Amino acid sequence: MVLTKEDIIRILKERKIEYELVEHKAVYTIDEMLECDLPHTEQIAKNLFIRDDKKRKYYLITCLEDKKINLKEFRNEHGTRPLSFASEDDLMSKMGLIRGAVTPLGILANEEKDIIVYFDKDYEHKLMGIHPCDNKATIYINTRDVAKLIKEHGNELHFIKI
Secondary structure, eight states, X not given: XXXXXXXXHHHHHHTTOOEEEEEOXXXXXXXXXXXXXXXXXXXXXXXXXXXXXXXXXXXXXXEETTOOOOHHHXXXXXXXXXXXXXXXXXXXXXXXXXXXXXXXXXXXXXXXXXXXXXXXXXXXXXXXXXXXXXXXXXXXXXXHHHHHHHHHHTOOEEXXXX
């Protein structure tokens, strides 16, 4: 399944979830995103879509853009197999997303509900600046609302210290 920006906006409106949408040029990296002169830059999210070495388990890690994620430390803390970045094919087949558009909202397209989501605890009571399944826009939404959507969809979600 592929979700569009319009699908995401429709879902948010149906659920009466508040958001702020900002359109911008297509971006593929955090650095490109930060060049867009966006509001709330302190809330911009970095999203890593990773998998284990057997391609059996997939994870989405979302943290503040200025944080570093050490995959070896993550592996040790969460008892996973060796980790690496998932391929663009995996990204498309699991969440219907292209490179540069990775977002927790893409979990809503994960029909198998087999991606485990990890949010940085620093987002727990804040706005999260993420793509609405389109790398030409950023949506600011309360992390609580994103977490609720993901859990209701049926994916596992954890808040962790990064």
